[in-house]
Amino acid sequence: MVTKMIKIKQKNKRAWIRLVEAFIAILLVAGILFLIITQGDMERDISAQVYQKEVSILRGIEMNKTLREQVLGVDVATLPISWEDAGFPLDVKTKVTDEMPSYLDCLAKICEITDVCVLEEELEEEITGDIYAQSVGIFADLTKYDPRQLKIFCWVKET
Secondary structure (H helix, E strand, C coil), X not given: XXXXXXXXXXXXXXXXXXXXXXXXXXXXXXXXXXXXXXHHHHCCCCHHHHHHHHHHHHHHXXXXXXXXXXXXXXXXXXXXEECCCCCCCHHHHHHHHHHCCXXXXXXXEEEECCCCCCCCHHHHHXXXXXXXXXXXXXXXXXXXXXXXXXXXEEEECCC
């Protein structure tokens, strides 16, 4: 009788051990699946930060009287104008390049407010990643009303 009780207790211990082993195995499998599934989400999504920085720079240019006048002072015959072109306001380019993070390459363009301001196809084909673009309308200063659009294009530098 006593030996039967000991055997029953040993079987109960084995059952609990198997139950714990099964629980641990399930946790391991679930953990591995979770890691595999979320691995794609581990890549940094920097779009919100880039857009926020672009908007901040554009607002700074929009609110600065000197920079606003320089954008409005670009000859309408030269529009659209990229900052690689000779007539682009140097102070505007300096403001953008100084305030952009070092991991980004950027380009700015000034276009007429009614035009679609796009990146050149040749440059767009060279860029392998995402292109982040923001624009602002610069409408007037005290002497003239000749609205322009200032647009910034940024992408992550290739390493």
